[in-house]
Amino acid sequence: MSAIVLEAKGLVKRYGEAVAVAGVDMTVHQGEVIGLLGPNGAGKTTTILMLLGLTEASEGEVSVLGKDPLRQPLEVKREVGYLPDAVGFYDTMTGRENLVYTGKLAGLSRKAIDHRIDAALERVRLGDAGRRRVSTYSRGMRQRLGIAELLMRDCKVMILDEPTSGLDPQSTHELLELIQQLASEGITILLSSHQLDVVQAICSRVALFNKGRIGFFGTVDELAQQIGRGAFIVDVEAGGIDLTSLAQKADGVASVAKVSDGVWQVEATRDVRPELAKIVVDAGGSLRNLDLRRARLDEAYNRYFTEVANAA
Numbered sequence: 001m002s003a004i005v006l007e008a009k010g011l012v013k014r015y016g017e018a019v020a021v022a023g024v025d026m027t028v029h030q031g032e033v034i035g036l037l038g039p040n041g042a043g044k045t046t047t048i049l050m051l052l053g054l055t056e057a058s059e060g061e062v063s064v065l066g067k068d069p070l071r072q073p074l075e076v077k078r079e080v081g082y083l084p085d086a087v088g089f090y091d092t093m094t095g096r097e098n099l100v101y102t103g104k105l106a107g108l109s110r111k112a113i114d115h116r117i118d119a120a121l122e123r124v125r126l127g128d129a130g131r132r133r134v135s136t137y138s139r140g141m142r143q144r145l146g147i148a149e150l151l152m153r154d155c156k157v158m159i160l161d162e163p164t165s166g167l168d169p170q171s172t173h174e175l176l177e178l179i180q181q182l183a184s185e186g187i188t189i190l191l192s193s194h195q196l197d198v199v200q201a202i203c204s205r206v207a208l209f210n211k212g213r214i215g216f217f218g219t220v221d222e223l224a225q226q227i228g229r230g231a232f233i234v235d236v237e238a239g240g241i242d243l244t245s246l247a248q249k250a251d252g253v254a255s256v257a258k259v260s261d262g263v264w265q266v267e268a269t270r271d272v273r274p275e276l277a278k279i280v281v282d283a284g285g286s287l288r289n290l291d292l293r294r295a296r297l298d299e300a301y302n303r304y305f306t307e308v309a310n311a312a
């Protein structure tokens with residue numbers, strides 16, 4: 001397992017009587033892409049602010065790259081980059097001028113900026129466009145310029161807030177590919193988003209925030225399993241039988257739901273297609289289709305929060 005980059009223990013944040021974060025524990029390793037998910041007001045932003053050292057925890061401990069964000073704010077800010085939902089650049093300046101400006105603000109020398117700016121702009125495919133005013137940029141280009149800034153600062157941890165909101169499918173795809181490449185090179189990424197398909201596409205693990213706590217922290221498969229379902233979903237089409245009770249016999253089947261006449265959705269803890277095919281044939285039915293897919297984050301997420309609400 002790679003090095004621990006970020007560790008939070010018992011983080012609490014109170015605003016007067018109100019509790020924004022009620023006890024967050026989190027360990028993140030180098031090169032992971034972590035999705036921070038949860039309903040509005042669940043405590044994601046407040047947790048991020050504490051990780052960045054922008055707000056003081058009422059209780060608990062944080063360590064980012066081995067440093068305390070409150071005691072060593074400059075060191076942490078140098079190595080940890082935050083890309084907000086709406087990236088603020090000066091419209092009348094070019095992309096390149098903006099990077100020079102923010103680089104100086106971040107304490108980089110002119111020499112370091114000159115040394116890194118071209119590679120950073122090339123990396124996000126703004127090599128030519130970097131000479132244009134930001135007012136002419138699309139939302140996707142602004143987001144990429146934001147990432148170029150973090151690259152120029154050589155950030156080891158990047159915290160991205162809704163990086164793909166408002167982007168068209170092509171720009172979304174390109175940005176996700178870039179994020180994955182950065183992670184594969186050892187940059188650790190925390191991504192806060194309500195776009196669950198985006199999160200599932202790139203995150204190694206997800207943290208589900210609920211009322212100021214992380215209720216679940218793990219992979220999408222683990223989430224599907226934890227809520228009593230399987231990580232594997234088999235869509236079955238067959239005639240001449242009723243699979244609803246028959247499929248339960250197969251080892252590994254967690255649930256069977258009839259979708260429509262002759263169509264069932266089977267959730268399982270492993271790939272149960274061979275067993276299901278045998279069950280259909282042994283019962284004298286005719287098998288028309290068997291499709292395997294992995295549990296989807298949006299389904300698991302919705303079930304998780306429904307269960308949490310029911311348990312309350």
Ligand SMILES: Nc1ncnc2c1ncn2[C@@H]1O[C@H](COP(=O)(O)OP(=O)(O)OP(=O)(O)O)[C@@H](O)[C@H]1O
Nearest residue numbers: 015018019020038039040041042043044045046047
């Ligand atoms: N400065 C503040 N003063 C008082 N209460 C606050 C403050 N900041 C946040 N809160 C409260 O703390 C709780 C958690 O807010 P937070 O912004 O961390 O949630 P979030 O999960 O990021 O939500 P969203 O998905 O909407 O961004 C909310 O109830 C919010 O109203």
